[in-house]
Amino acid sequence: MEILPVEGLPEVRPGDDLAALLLASAGEDLAPGDVLVVTHKVVSKAEGRLVDLREVRPSPLAKSFAARHGKDPRHVEVVLRESRRIVRMERGLIISETHHGFVCANAGVDASNVPGEETVCLLPLDPDASAARLARDVRERAGLELPVVISDSFGRPWRNGIANVAIGLCGMSPFADYRGQRDPHGRTLEASVLAVADELAAAAELVMGKTSAVPAAVVRNYPYHPGPGTAKDLLMEPEKDLFR
Amino acid sequence: MEILPVEGLPEVRPGDDLAALLLASAGEDLAPGDVLVVTHKVVSKAEGRLVDLREVRPSPLAKSFAARHGKDPRHVEVVLRESRRIVRMERGLIISETHHGFVCANAGVDASNVPGEETVCLLPLDPDASAARLARDVRERAGLELPVVISDSFGRPWRNGIANVAIGLCGMSPFADYRGQRDPHGRTLEASVLAVADELAAAAELVMGKTSAVPAAVVRNYPYHPGPGTAKDLLMEPEKDLFR
Numbered sequence A, B: 001m002e003i004l005p006v007e008g009l010p011e012v013r014p015g016d017d018l019a020a021l022l023l024a025s026a027g028e029d030l031a032p033g034d035v036l037v038v039t040h041k042v043v044s045k046a047e048g049r050l051v052d053l054r055e056v057r058p059s060p061l062a063k064s065f066a067a068r069h070g071k072d073p074r075h076v077e078v079v080l081r082e083s084r085r086i087v088r089m090e091r092g093l094i095i096s097e098t099h100h101g102f103v104c105a106n107a108g109v110d111a112s113n114v115p116g117e118e119t120v121c122l123l124p125l126d127p128d129a130s131a132a133r134l135a136r137d138v139r140e141r142a143g144l145e146l147p148v149v150i151s152d153s154f155g156r157p158w159r160n161g162i163a164n165v166a167i168g169l170c171g172m173s174p175f176a177d178y179r180g181q182r183d184p185h186g187r188t189l190e191a192s193v194l195a196v197a198d199e200l201a202a203a204a205e206l207v208m209g210k211t212s213a214v215p216a217a218v219v220r221n222y223p224y225h226p227g228p229g230t231a232k233d234l235l236m237e238p239e240k241d242l243f244r
Helices: A018-029 A040-046 A060-069 A073-081 A127-142 A196-208 B018-029 B040-046 B060-069 B073-081 B127-142 B196-208
Strands: A002-006 A035-039 A050-052 A083-090 A093-098 A103-105 A119-121 A148-156 A159-170 A216-220 B002-006 B035-039 B050-052 B083-090 B093-098 B103-105 B119-121 B148-156 B159-170 B216-220
Touching: A002 A018, A002 A196, A002 B002, A018 A035, A018 A040, A018 A127, A018 A216, A035 A040, A035 A127, A035 A196, A040 A119, A040 A127, A040 A148, A040 A159, A060 A073, A073 A083, A073 A093, A103 A148, A127 A148, A127 A159, A148 A196, A159 A196, A159 B196, A196 A216, A196 B159, A196 B196, B002 B018, B002 B196, B018 B035, B018 B040, B018 B127, B018 B216, B035 B040, B035 B127, B035 B196, B040 B119, B040 B127, B040 B148, B040 B159, B060 B073, B073 B083, B073 B093, B103 B148, B127 B148, B127 B159, B148 B196, B159 B196, B196 B216
Parallel strands: A035 A148, B035 B148
Antiparallel strands: A002 A216, A035 A216, A050 A119, A083 A093, A093 A103, A148 A159, B002 B216, B035 B216, B050 B119, B083 B093, B093 B103, B148 B159
16 A cells, blocks of 8 residues: 655645545555545645635633633634534633534634644534545546555544544545455454555545645555445444543 | 545454454555554454353343343353443343443344354453554554554443444544634534544445455544554543433
8 A cells, every 4th residue: 555645735725636636646556446645734725725814803701711811702702603512711721612523622613734823723614525535536637446544643542642543534435445355263353444545544644744835645546445435434423432 | 534444354363363364365455544443353353352261150130130131141241241231231232331332232242244153252351452463563563553443332321323432542633623713603512522432443444344345444544643542532431421
């Protein structure tokens, strides 16, 4: 399996044709069977999911929290707006559940790799739909039917550091489901459903980094399961979540 | 970056020289700069971390829980013994904190890919020490100084499916720490500490599968940070864990 960085993309601006930009950078490297992993940041930028903080009027809650922790109240306000539920609000950090159902720090609102001191970037409105549009545009322009994974780096309970996960998906199952299959000793596997979309996102992060302007990667020779699949399938229903 | 499966290993038995077996299978594929990712299962087998259930006398708690959920009380007993704290015990599943500090299902006790109907496999006693021994043995036999990651598949809060993480490590930092560095727009990164050891484990899983007897993978051309590092560094202190 190979993981090829997609380098040389220009700064992506609202309204840009992201598929065209990705194909211009990675075009000759793309082949049938590849999986395209794209960080949400460029997807969000192309979709105009940027907020000018000068236009944000913070609520009393945002002001009070920001004042206590030395944060920008307008940034906090954007985080609150992008949340449907606050999981934890401590030490200047907000862990919340986004409108999509993702549990992550600051509702995915982020100022890194965004031009302008007063601009923050939101997650795509519907990352699965973004992945589907990108897959469609790649198909139309290059004649390639490639699965698309949109990734972001999330913190995790129990463990230090952040790691890439899939927040949008199109063209493949997010899982490799081994239940009912037999291991080499003939024992039937019971609990083995691998979240391969998350593992693809994690693998791609290793060639992206955070400072090197590599917003996408091509995973070659991974035997994915084609078909419908969304990153929403990765969200566990609260009543089934024994870890929660 | 390339991820090469290490194929053709024989069934690993207690006392086997795992480094020799891995080198026999992957030897010519190994090169300076590679990272060796090994599933804990073969490490545990080589270390004799197997339990014959016929020798286990279940406690009343194990018997009662097993009876209510149609489980093997001896297997439940082994899970309890491998735990230092039970996080959740519901619907036949036990989420616990192992003696190492990992939070996972069934304390990592697992019957898949283990020979014998009556045998279960435990996590290595000290996976960081296992990784260090493996790195030392590879160095002594092949003259290669390679980082070693020992992996297992863990469930995660909030998300469906399991994914590979690092439970043992030697020869590299588990993190890529971008704090203080500047993104292409000149903005200083604040919260970007990537758990790359987990991402390497996840990437390797994509070429391993669960039924194909591929217990290791070589990651080539990943610019890891050499130096000391353990998988214990990945364990978040409870008082810092806002997700918990």
